Amino acid sequence: MKNNHKIPVTKVATENETKEQNINKELLAILVCPLCAGNLIYDKPKQELICLFDSLAYPIKNAKPYMLENHARTLTLAEKDALKSAKKPN
Numbered sequence: 014m015k016n017n018h019k020i021p022v023t024k025v026a027t028e029n030e031t032k033e034q035n036i037n038k039e040l041l042a043i044l045v046c047p048l049c050a051g052n053l054i055y056d057k058p059k060q061e062l063i064c065l066f067d068s069l070a071y072p073i074k075n076a077k078p079y080m081l082e083n084h085a086r087t088l089t090l091a092e093k094d095a096l097k098s099a100k101k102p103n
């Protein structure tokens with residue numbers, strides 16, 4: 014009896030699989046705003062997760078997102094505008 018049969022690992026091919034600096038895409042995909050349950054925008058340079066709906070930016074520290082309202086900072090209008098235009102498709 015052979016017990017060393019290996020189960021083939023089916024790797025899902027993701028297009029342009031790039032290594033994110035700290036936080037991975039899978040984690041991002043499941044993260045939503047705790048207030049409105051909306052999708053978040055990952056601001057990589059600032060290491061923040063942004064909810065445009067609430068105008069809040071949740072900080073990421075040591076690769077851990079702090080999804081708490083009292084940790085979040087309020088976005089400025091300029092930041093919101095920049096994010097909105099960046100989010101536009103094409």
Ligand SMILES: [Zn+2]
Pocket residue numbers: 046047048049050051064065066067
């Ligand atoms: Zn929100």
